[in-house]
Amino acid sequence: MSDRIVTEVVIVGAGPAGLFQVFELGLLGMKCHIIDSLKQPGGQCTELYPDKPIYDIPALPVCGAQELIDRLLQQIKPFGAEFHLGEEAIELTTEASGRHRLLTSAGTVFDAGAVVIAGGVGSFQPRRLSLEQAPAHEGSQIHYRVKSAADFHGRKLVIFGGGDSALDWTLELAPKADSIALVHRRADFRAAPASVARMRELVAAGRLRVVEGLAHELHSVAGELKGVHVKSASGELELLDAEHLLVFFGLAPKLGPIGEWGLEIDKRAIKVDTEHFQSNIPGVFAIGDINTYPGKKKLILSAFHEAALAAFAVQHHLYPAKKQFLQYTTTSPAMQKRLGVATA
Numbered sequence: 001m002s003d004r005i006v007t008e009v010v011i012v013g014a015g016p017a018g019l020f021q022v023f024e025l026g027l028l029g030m031k032c033h034i035i036d037s038l039k040q041p042g043g044q045c046t047e048l049y050p051d052k053p054i055y056d057i058p059a060l061p062v063c064g065a066q067e068l069i070d071r072l073l074q075q076i077k078p079f080g081a082e083f084h085l086g087e088e089a090i091e092l093t094t095e096a097s098g099r100h101r102l103l104t105s106a107g108t109v110f111d112a113g114a115v116v117i118a119g120g121v122g123s124f125q126p127r128r129l130s131l132e133q134a135p136a137h138e139g140s141q142i143h144y145r146v147k148s149a150a151d152f153h154g155r156k157l158v159i160f161g162g163g164d165s166a167l168d169w170t171l172e173l174a175p176k177a178d179s180i181a182l183v184h185r186r187a188d189f190r191a192a193p194a195s196v197a198r199m200r201e202l203v204a205a206g207r208l209r210v211v212e213g214l215a216h217e218l219h220s221v222a223g224e225l226k227g228v229h230v231k232s233a234s235g236e237l238e239l240l241d242a243e244h245l246l247v248f249f250g251l252a253p254k255l256g257p258i259g260e261w262g263l264e265i266d267k268r269a270i271k272v273d274t275e276h277f278q279s280n281i282p283g284v285f286a287i288g289d290i291n292t293y294p295g296k297k298k299l300i301l302s303a304f305h306e307a308a309l310a311a312f313a314v315q316h317h318l319y320p321a322k323k324q325f326l327q328y329t330t331t332s333p334a335m336q337k338r339l340g341v342a343t344a
């Protein structure tokens with residue numbers, strides 16, 4: 001387990017809300033760390049609709065969703081927030097001192113004066129194989145991500161899915177696996193056309209099998225996975241030999257651990273007040289899609305407004321004696337210095 005990281009603020013979630021929170025805290029002179037369970041920042045924008053245009057960001061008549069994230073990352077650069085990607089925030093406790101201890105799935109421990117939860121619709125988790133015996137083999141013979149491709153060389157593999165991840169790994173592993181079958185529920189594949197074409201070539205060359213159907217039941221002997229029964233649309237069962245199953249059914253958001261932190265929750269969202277965006281736990285704030293209050297609208301625009309007000313509330317929580325006043329970036333030398341644009 002790594003050492004404790006002492007910081008003013010930890011932000012949970014690197015979607016548009018969390019990223020803009022870095023900016024608003026930075027303008028007020030506060031440093032933060034930001035965590036996301038995904039491997040890249042951007043939340044829903046990057047994970048669900050990177051190529052789609054957004055039309056309701058003020059002053060940007062049209063902006064691609066990934067472009068918005070790239071612009072936010074550029075905007076927050078001067079504040080040097082430290083990113084902890086691929087780590088899920090799993091535990092949050094408040095100590096007698098009022099400071100917060102936050103633990104991530106990678107074992108990182110934060111000791112923070114304030115926590116801003118910008119967890120959106122929750123952390124994205126791989127959709128799992130919904131077979132009764134599957135959990136017993138997860139991590140050993142059933143995998144939802146590939147940590148080391150070499151682990152699968154020379155092995156009997158069955159890959160599930162019809163999207164880019166399923167096809168990419170099928171193409172990568174086909175020349176190296178002992179045998180490989182790609183199982184998809186229908187004949188059409190969502191993956192990039194070039195990958196689908198290459199996959200069909202490998203099938204024609206007899207290097208790969210494609211099976212249309214659904215996982216029906218695991219076949220295990222003495223606790224070891226030996227294969228999987230796949231059921232076709234007409235109800236026929238076929239047993240495919242397998243030492244490993246690689247499952248790529250995409251990612252789905254789950255409120256997950258946030259629901260167990262003692263926060264007041266209403267319909268899977270954290271209740272906050274609209275002056276400070278603070279939860280029922282003093283020093284724990286919530287912005288963006290994850291919060292709720294009368295009139296809440298789950299829009300990026302709303303998240304940006306909430307981040308601005310939450311930054312003032314965080315500052316007051318950390319430094320109650322500090323006098324607060326509104327400054328403009330246009331004219332404030334202090335803010336311009338923090339932004340790295342001061343001329344004098």
Ligand SMILES: Cc1cc2nc3c(=O)[nH]c(=O)nc-3n(C[C@H](O)[C@H](O)[C@H](O)COP(=O)(O)OP(=O)(O)OC[C@H]3O[C@@H](n4cnc5c(N)ncnc54)[C@H](O)[C@@H]3O)c2cc1C
Binds near residue numbers: 300
């Ligand atoms: C198809 C589509 C189109 C949309 N179009 C628009 C539009 O045109 N205009 C608009 O304003 N809005 C639009 N939205 C909504 C907009 O994307 C959301 O309002 C916005 O993404 C919310 O930002 P957020 O940062 O609050 O949450 P998210 O974008 O959901 O990001 C939250 C992040 O928190 C992380 N997280 C959650 N829990 C944890 C945890 N325990 N540990 C670590 N990380 C965690 C998640 O992995 C995620 O990356 C659209 C949404 C969709 C799906």
